[in-house]
Ligand SMILES: Nc1ncnc2c1ncn2[C@@H]1O[C@H](COP(=O)(O)OP(=O)(O)O)[C@@H](O)[C@H]1O
């Protein structure tokens with residue numbers, strides 16, 4: 001649904017996005033994680049035709065982003081941090097205006113207002129920040145696009161509004177939309193994306209499913225196991241996993257969880273016991289993120305132009 005091939009953006013001699021390649025499948029939530037200044041927004045803006053591509057290629061919904069801009073625009077909804085809605089218009093007026101602009105059926109407006117429970121007659125400028133974000137996301141859906149780009153959708157929202165927005169993103173995805181989500185919020189990264197790319201200083205430094213990303217540090221998984229009855233023969237059989245007792249559970253150090261599960265099944269068949277509890281603790285996405293990225297701005301000096309300093 002989205003493909004980038006060696007996608008590059010340069011501002012003068014500064015490379016903001018450096019030959020990144022990835023594919024996002026239909027129906028997937030793709031999490032694009034990176035610290036401030038990593039190149040997330042620039043990537044979204046290139047993929048959504050809002051800024052030119054310096055080098056490389058990109059395709060969205062089968063359209064070539066460089067050559068078929070209209071096709072791309074019809075296929076996507078973009079939610080950026082700054083909303084394009086008018087403060088002085090009501091939510092409904094804003095949506096009606098956008099529906100005309102995008103030549104979307106007018107009935108989309110009332111359907112969206114109802115589906116997302118928006119205060120139709122309130123002026124956009126008078127909404128709380130949480131509802132403003134909701135309305136901005138809804139506005140991106142006016143022409144019913146199959147692909148949604150969300151650039152840090154929960155930034156600066158309170159905990160409750162952020163959760164509301166996350167639930168909204170999940171619902172959009174369940175309804176079949178492909179979602180490209182940039183974030184440096186770890187709650188989002190741990191819960192929403194099917195696959196993740198971590199970008200740092202314009203380069204993708206890691207990519208994969210959530211558990212693949214967690215495994216990148218090469219650390220062992222801790223497996224917590226409770227069985228009944230617990231026999232010494234089991235502890236012997238699990239010797240290679242350095243079994244240790246923590247409270248009433250056995251804690252094991254496992255490198256290859258799949259191989260471990262196979263072996264445990266085999267031992268269970270041989271010794272006969274009941275598994276009362278089995279859980280694993282992988283490093284968090286945050287652990288991996290912090291290991292692979294560093295905050296921009298410290299060394300380069302901040303060039304974003306938007307900083308208060
Ligand atoms: N119009 C621009 N001119 C020059 N540099 C820019 C411009 N836009 C972004 N940058 C720089 O490109 C880098 C990536 O920015 P951005 O994509 O906004 O990062 P992110 O969204 O990950 O925080 C930053 O160092 C930023 O300062």
Ligand SMILES: [Mg+2]
Pocket residue numbers: 040041042151152
């Ligand atoms: Mg950004």
